[in-house]
C-alpha cells in the first residue's frame with residue numbers, strides 16, 4: 001500500500017541486538033471507536049494523511065537536493081495529530097522536530113509552511129531559521145530551538161499566564177524520550193507540579209535518542225513512572241493509536257482546565273527512519289522495524305475505517321491523490337520562488353523590538369536612597385505601573401530575597417505576582433519567556449549573579465534569538481546581583497557581563513548610582529526586549545544618592561559623564577565608577593583633570609559619548625572589575641583605537657582583574673582586583 005514506510009536508508013549493516021523495547025502484542029484494531037461519529041473518523045483520517053503525504057514529498061525533495069535537512073516523523077503522526085485534534089484552538093502547543101502533524105492539523109497556511117521548510121522568504125522565519133524552528137502566536141504554536149528540552153519551561157510560563165488570567169486553557173509541550181534526561185525537563189515538570197500549572201508534558205517515546213536506545217537513556221520502566229515522583233499523574237498510552245491518543249489528551253487537558261495541574265503523558269511509538277535522513281539506521285534491529293510497521297498509525301486507522309465500512313479502498317486512493325496533487329502544486333510554486341533577499345540593515349533592524357512609545361508622567365522630587373533601596377523603589381514602581389509585571393525568583397516572596405530587594409512585596413502585590421520558585425534558573429527564565437509571549441512583563445531574580453550560568457541557554461539561545469527568528473518580542477528582565485569586594489569567593493563574586501554582551505538580541509545594563517539603578521530598571525521594563533540588569537552587590541549599601549520619585553527612567557544606551565576633565569578619560573561602569581572617581585580626585589590634587597565616563601549600558605553602549613570625550617582628552621583608560629582577557633573593555637578599547645586613533649597621544653590602556661578566579665580571602669581578592677592598580681595605570685597613561 002502507498003502508506004508503507006519507504007525503504008529506509010539503503011546501505012546499512014543490520015544490528016542484531018535489541019536494546020530498544022519491543023512493542024508487545026498488537027491490540028485488536030480499533031477495538032473501541034463507538035464514541036466517534038463517521039464524520040469525525042473521516043476528518044481524523046484526513047488529518048493523519050496530510051503529514052504523512054507531505055513528509056513523503058519532503059523525502060523526495062531531500063533526495064533531489066532541494067531540501068537540506070529532514071527529521072522524519074513517519075510512524076509517529078498519531079501523536080502530533082491527536083494532540084492538536086484533542087485540544088482547543090487557543091490551547092498552546094510546543095512541538096518538536098518530528099511533529100509536522102501539529103502544524104497541518106492546526107490549519108497553518110500550507111504555502112507559508114512550505115516556504116518555511118524550504119527556507120524561502122515569506123516563510124515563518126523568512127529563511128532565518130530552519131524547519132520547525134518557529135512560532136506563530138496566531139495559531140498558539142511556539143516552536144522549538146535546537147537545544148533539546150529548552151521549550152519545556154516555556155510551556156510552564158504560557159500555562160502560568162492562563163492560570164493567572166483564570167482561563168481554562170492548557171499548554172502541551174512535546175519532548176522525545178532522549179530529551180527527558182535534560183535538566184530543563186526536570187525543572188519544567190517539577191515547576192509545573194509545584195505551581196499546579198495546566199501543562200501536558202507529551203513524551204514521544206520512539207525508542208531512540210539519535211543512535212542511543214532507551215535502555216541507555218533511562219533506568220525506570222516507563223518514563224511516565226516519573227510522574228509520581230513529581231506529584232502528577234503519569235500515563236502510558238499507545239502512541240500509534242490515534243483514538244487512544246485523543247482520549248488520553250482530552251482527559252489530561254480536562255484535568256488542566258479544572259485546575260488540577262499537569263500530566264505526564266508517555267506515548268509509545270517508534271522512529272521508522274534514521275534520526276535524520278543522512279544518519280542511517282544500522283543500529284536498529286530489523287525485527288523492530290518489522291514489528292512496528294504492523295502498528296503504523298495510518299494502517300491502524302484504516303482498519304478502524306474498515307470496521308466501520310467507511311471510505312472504500314478506491315475512495316481512499318482518490319483522497320490520497322487529491323492531497324498529493326495539492327501538495328505537489330504548492331511545493332512546485334514555492335520551489336520556483338527566489339531565495340530570501342535582504343540587506344544588513346533589514347536583518348539588524350529585526351534583532352530587537354522597537355522600544356514602545358510610552359508617555360510617562362514627570363518623575364517627582366528626589367530623595368536620598370541607597371543603591372539597593374533604589375532598586376526596590378524601581379521595582380515597586382514597575383509593579384504599580386504595569387499590572388503584567390510578575391516577579392519570579394528564589395526566596396523572593398515572604399523572605400524578601402537574600403538581599404531584601406523584594407521585602408514587603410508580597411504584602412503589597414500578593415503571592416501571584418511575587419513568586420518563589422524551586423531552586424531553578426533555567427526553568428525560571430524559560431517560564432518567564434512563556435509569560436512574556438502571553439503579554440506579561442516578567443522579571444527573574446538570580447539569587448546571585450554567578451548562578452546565571454545555570455540559565456545560560458535560556459538567555460543566549462531562547463530569550464535573545466526569538467525576536468529575530470520569528471518576530472515575537474520577549475520583554476524579560478533578568479536581575480543579576482554581581483561583582484566582588486565582599487569576600488564572597490569564586491562563586492558569589494563574578495562579573496558576568498562579557499558572557500552576555502556578545503549576544504545580539506540582549507540588552508545589558510550596569511548602573512553605578514542609585515538614580516541609575518532605578519532609572520535603568522524602569523527603562524528595562526519599558527524596553528520590550530530581554531534585558532540583563534547587572535546590579536553590583538558592593539554598591540548595594542555603599543552607594544547613596546538622590547533618586548527621583550515616581551516613574552523615573554534612564555534611557556538604555558546613554559552613558560553619562562560622571563566627572564568632567566581634560567587630561568584623560570576613564571571609561572568604566574558598575575563598581576569601576578566610584579573607583580575611577582576616587583582616582584580622579586587623587587590625581588586632581590596632583591594637577592591632572594580626569595574625565596570619568598559611566599557607561600551605564602553595555603549593550604548597546606554609547607560609542608559617541610566615549611569617542612567625543614577621548615577625542616578631547618587624547619588619552620583613554622578602560623576599566624572593569626572583571627578579568628581583562630575577553631572582558632568587555634576589549635570592545636571599547638578596540639573601538640577607540642580604530643575611531644579615535646588620530647586624536648590619541650597614548651595607546652588605549654585596559655585595566656581589568658587578573659586572569660584568575662576571584663579568591664575568597666579579602667587579602668587575595670585585593671591581588672585579583674584592578675582597584676589597587678588603577679592609580680599607577682593612570683599615571684603611566686598620563687606620562688606616556
Ligand SMILES: Cc1ncc(C[n+]2csc(CCOP(=O)(O)OP(=O)(O)O)c2C)c(N)n1
Pocket residue numbers: 098146147148175176177178179180204206208209210271275
Ligand atoms: C541540548 C542538545 N543536545 C544534543 C542535541 C543533538 N540532538 C538532536 S536530536 C537528538 C536526539 C533526540 O532524541 P529524543 O529526545 O529521543 O527525540 P527524537 O529525535 O528521538 O524524536 C540529539 C542528541 C541537541 N539538539 N540539543
